[in-house]
Amino acid sequence: MRIYKVGGAVRDRLLGKPVTDIDWVVVGANTEEMLAKGFRPVGADFPVFLHPKSGEEYALARTERKSGRGYGGFTFHASPEVTLEEDLIRRDLTINAMAEDDQQNLTDPYHGQRDLEARVLRHVSPAFAEDPLRVLRVARFAARYAGLGFTVAPETMGLMRQLSESGELEALTAERSWKEISRALMEDQPQIFIEVLRECGALKVLMPEVDALFGVPQPEAHHPEIDTGVHTLSVLEQAALHKQPLTVRWACLLHDLGKGLTPQEEWPRHIAHEHTGLKLIKAVNEQFKAPKDCQELALLVGQYHTHGHRALELKASTLLELLQSFDVYRRPQRFEEFIAACEMDARGRKGLEQRSYPQADYLRGAATAARSVAVQPLLEKGFKGPELGEAIKRERLKALKAYKEAESA
Ligand code: ATP
Ligand code: MG
Numbered sequence: 001m002r003i004y005k006v007g008g009a010v011r012d013r014l015l016g017k018p019v020t021d022i023d024w025v026v027v028g029a030n031t032e033e034m035l036a037k038g039f040r041p042v043g044a045d046f047p048v049f050l051h052p053k054s055g056e057e058y059a060l061a062r063t064e065r066k067s068g069r070g071y072g073g074f075t076f077h078a079s080p081e082v083t084l085e086e087d088l089i090r091r092d093l094t095i096n097a098m099a100e101d102d103q104q105n106l107t108d109p110y111h112g113q114r115d116l117e118a119r120v121l122r123h124v125s126p127a128f129a130e131d132p133l134r135v136l137r138v139a140r141f142a143a144r145y146a147g148l149g150f151t152v153a154p155e156t157m158g159l160m161r162q163l164s165e166s167g168e169l170e171a172l173t174a175e176r177s178w179k180e181i182s183r184a185l186m187e188d189q190p191q192i193f194i195e196v197l198r199e200c201g202a203l204k205v206l207m208p209e210v211d212a213l214f215g216v217p218q219p220e221a222h223h224p225e226i227d228t229g230v231h232t233l234s235v236l237e238q239a240a241l242h243k244q245p246l247t248v249r250w251a252c253l254l255h256d257l258g259k260g261l262t263p264q265e266e267w268p269r270h271i272a273h274e275h276t277g278l279k280l281i282k283a284v285n286e287q288f289k290a291p292k293d294c295q296e297l298a299l300l301v302g303q304y305h306t307h308g309h310r311a312l313e314l315k316a317s318t319l320l321e322l323l324q325s326f327d328v329y330r331r332p333q334r335f336e337e338f339i340a341a342c343e344m345d346a347r348g349r350k351g352l353e354q355r356s357y358p359q360a361d362y363l364r365g366a367a368t369a370a371r372s373v374a375v376q377p378l379l380e381k382g383f384k385g386p387e388l389g390e391a392i393k394r395e396r397l398k399a400l401k402a403y404k405e406a407e408s409a
Helices: 008-015 031-036 084-089 112-118 126-130 133-148 154-166 174-185 190-199 202-206 228-241 246-254 257-261 278-287 292-309 316-325 332-347 358-371 376-380 385-408
Strands: 002-006 023-027 040-042 048-050 057-060 062-066 074-078
Touching: 002 008, 002 084, 008 112, 023 084, 031 040, 031 057, 062 084, 062 126, 126 154, 133 154, 133 174, 133 190, 133 202, 154 202, 174 190, 174 246, 190 202, 190 228, 228 246, 228 332, 246 278, 246 292, 246 332, 257 278, 278 292, 292 316, 292 332, 292 358, 316 358, 316 385, 332 358, 358 385, 376 385
Parallel strands: 023 057
Antiparallel strands: 002 023, 040 048, 048 057, 062 074
């Protein structure tokens, strides 16, 4: 049996990038031999094993053929006769279809190294079109390597367009899609992920609610970039520049969905878009089965981001409602993430990227004031049940009024 490093590990070493996880391919072996060497089988789908010590993935060389719709619609063939070249040809991109042995001898039948040098993301073979997930993967790699100058080869973009128009994208499961989307959002330039999906027509299929924002104008006074789609991409870009977590990036992507529903005669204004957007945010959340914290933050940011921007003008009672909605007393981190998303929204506007955002500290101060209300003295006064709740609210309101006065003094 011969063992090679493949995929990302080879690609990233050649790019001079840190290699985090290593995938291996095993040629000339069968399942029994792997088990005899102590490898542990993973799942029932593919002949993939975990190394008994390192835990890294070792896959038997295999060929694949499409036999139906979606990911289940694949038949594979693994046997000791399958060659390294046959295994590599089923891979998505040429830069991911290189292998190297323990002497770092490169096997590169599909010219991955040439494409690495030319900074091109190019499919290996027409079989690329057999798995719609590859559309998302290519967009994700574009987001990751845009900083190095990589772009998608026009022929590959053509296949991605074909896949988007064929209806195959709809066959993707929520789990597979979310895995790619969440990883793509955490890349250095997540806005490129959305741009590439839009360019090949996949955005219209996967997230029509986001696609609909392009071409929708906003008032130039607040939004020099005017276009809502362009704004959304800038917000995402800011979120990545400021190293925001996935929850914040997801909320940034979805915060303005309501603007896609505004009747044209109301353009460029978007009255109550925070409210109209909620059902769209909910739909996208559920479509991809986003994790609970991502779902929650996206909905809260959608509903309250304009409150964030107007924080300094909010009445004490409105501030209190905002803090209650976030349950800031038990979930302080979530409120921090809301503030971060608002700040990214404010900066994701043409020419305003460096602006200051005093609302952030103001909101933090308000949260601190409300949280400083002690419950013990109220208990000692004999409040309980619903009256206790009311008394706490009254005290918090007092604290917020005092805070506002102190701040405006
Ligand atoms: P990352 O740095 O994101 O891990 P990677 O290239 O290692 O990038 P993996 O998802 O770990 O990506 O997959 C390992 C390799 O398996 C890829 O480099 C590619 O050759 C192949 N591969 C993975 N998923 C697919 C797919 N859907 N279609 C074709 N080839 C795939
Ligand atoms: Mg990998």
